[in-house]
Amino acid sequence: xxxxxxxxxxxxxxxxxxxxxxxxxxxxxxxxxxxxxxxxxxxxxxxxxxxxxxxxxxxxxxxxxxxxxxxxxxxxxxxxxxxxxxxxxxxxxxxxxxxxxxxxxxxxxxxxxxxxxxxxxxxxxxxxxxxxxxxxxxxxxxxxxxxxxxxxxxxxxxxxxxxxxxxxxxxxxxxxxxxxxxxxxxxxxxxxxxxxxxxxxxxxxxxxxxxxxxxxxxxxxxxxxxxxxxxxxxxxxxxxxxxxxxxxxxxxxxxxxxxxxxxxxxxxxxxxxxxxxxxxxxxxxxxxxxxxxxxxxxxxxxxxxxxxxxxxxxxxxxxxxxxxxxxxxxxxxxxxxxxxxxxxxxxxxxxxxxxxxxxxxxxxxxxxxxxxxxxxxxxxxxxxxxxxxxxxx
Ligand SMILES: Cc1cc2nc3c(=O)[nH]c(=O)nc-3n(C[C@H](O)[C@H](O)[C@H](O)COP(=O)(O)OP(=O)(O)OC[C@H]3O[C@@H](n4cnc5c(N)ncnc54)[C@H](O)[C@@H]3O)c2cc1C
Numbered sequence: 301x302x303x304x305x306x307x308x309x310x311x312x313x314x315x316x317x318x319x320x321x322x323x324x325x326x327x328x329x330x331x332x333x334x335x336x337x338x339x340x341x342x343x344x345x346x347x348x349x350x351x352x353x354x355x356x357x358x359x360x361x362x363x364x365x366x367x368x369x370x371x372x373x374x375x376x377x378x379x380x381x382x383x384x385x386x387x388x389x390x391x392x393x394x395x396x397x398x399x400x401x402x403x404x405x406x407x408x409x410x411x412x413x414x415x416x417x418x419x420x421x422x423x424x425x426x427x428x429x430x431x432x433x434x435x436x437x438x439x440x441x442x443x444x445x446x447x448x449x450x451x452x453x454x455x456x457x458x459x460x461x462x463x464x465x466x467x468x469x470x471x472x473x474x475x476x477x478x479x480x481x482x483x484x485x486x487x488x489x490x491x492x493x494x495x496x497x498x499x500x501x502x503x504x505x506x507x508x509x510x511x512x513x514x515x516x517x518x519x520x521x522x523x524x525x526x527x528x529x530x531x532x533x534x535x536x537x538x539x540x541x542x543x544x545x546x547x548x549x550x551x552x553x554x555x556x557x558x559x560x561x562x563x564x565x566x567x568x569x570x571x572x573x574x575x576x577x578x579x580x581x582x583x584x585x586x587x588x589x590x591x592x593x594x595x596x597x598x599x600x601x602x603x604x605x606x607x608x609x610x611x612x613x614x615x616x617x618x619x620x621x622x623x624x625x626x627x628x629x630x631x632x633x634x635x636x637x638x639x640x641x642x643x644x645x646x647x648x649x650x651x652x653x654x655x656x657x658x659x660x661x662x663x664x665x666x667x668x669x670x671x672x673x674x675x676x677x678x679x680x681x682x683x684x685x686x687x688x689x690x691x692x693x
Pocket of ligand 1: 344
């Protein structure tokens with residue numbers, strides 16, 4: 301007869317949220333099994349933050365997250381804060397620094413965060429199975445039966461921490477969404493977030509050769525507004541400002557880009573009312589010269605300032621504060637840092653992450669319809685939601 305190993309908790313997905321949850325439950329005395337199909341632990345943590353893992357943000361607040369229910373994340377975030385995670389990092393002697401805007405990074409490497417989470421799981425006597433493919437999940441009166449490539453396991457509770465669809469080449473799968481559907485739970489349609497956006501053919505002709513050029517802008521779309529750098533790429537636009545706004549952008553929408561966020565374009569142009577300089581020459585003081593020349597040519601601002609009439613100068617000033625660009629799409633999950641959408645938060649308890657209709661089934665981390673801004677917020681959600689479930693199991 302096949303022996304079925306029995307646990308209090310089975311966690312599927314040993315990423316940021318899964319390890320936090322397993323460690324928390326294990327240290328509370330629960331017998332925990334942690335399963336992942338990948339051969340290498342914590343790949344997404346490893347590549348995060350350019351290899352240094354932007355593990356939290358000291359300015360974390362619910363306003364930094366997108367979700368169909370913007371209040372859902374409040375409870376978990378309030379009960380496990382950046383301070384709590386920083387205390388853990390300090391307990392493990394990991395050196396870190398603030399880069400900008402409250403973003404905390406490891407001094408050394410993301411590997412330190414993976415080692416820390418593994419050690420925390422070991423402190424909770426967590427049992428590991430990886431690589432281990434999950435073949436089927438069934439539920440009966442005793443809990444959940446998980447059939448895998450390495451045998452069958454029974455758990456009173458089951459936690460799904462398999463993340464979103466971003467970066468399939470390091471192991472992202474739609475497992476969490478399929479499992480939710482199996483149990484009749486609703487999904488907010490997933491889409492790529494924190495992702496570069498593509499230009500159309502005409503804009504590629506105008507700006508395609510500016511790849512590598514960056515400038516400081518304020519970009520707005522659908523109620524989001526971000527003041528950061530924009531970067532031209534071989535396919536369109538990227539840089540922190542564009543990654544941030546991509547989470548607000550929907551196909552067909554235009555981005556509104558303020559190219560002079562710190563100045564009044566009208567005041568600037570009218571101060572130079574009698575100047576023979578070309579607009580591109582004036583704007584080169586604010587922007588990289590190549591961009592100034594190509595952008596002014598593209599919008600037809602090619603006459604010296606003293607030859608423009610007032611109406612024309614006003615119209616040009618307005619365009620400087622509202623360059624309207626219509627991306628054709630995002631570059632997709634292969635380059636997206638996160639997946640928006642996921643398990644509909646109406647289906648879950650905001651205190652414990654347990655499915656209201658399926659006692660014992662929990663969803664944590666990125667698989668849930670809670671997505672942070674760029675800057676350490678997505679990891680903070682993984683820690684906080686993993687901790688909330690780990691405390692409740
Ligand atoms: C390039 C990049 C850089 C990033 N940098 C940052 C950053 O600096 N700061 C920040 O806050 N956020 C960053 N993020 C986002 C952050 O990595 C994620 O939001 C976070 O890892 C989500 O945690 P999670 O545990 O929910 O999912 P993940 O960390 O993705 O873990 C999911 C786990 O589930 C496993 N899995 C998937 N499918 C299955 C299956 N079918 N069976 C078994 N196991 C499965 C995967 O192998 C993986 O180990 C970055 C993302 C990317 C792609």
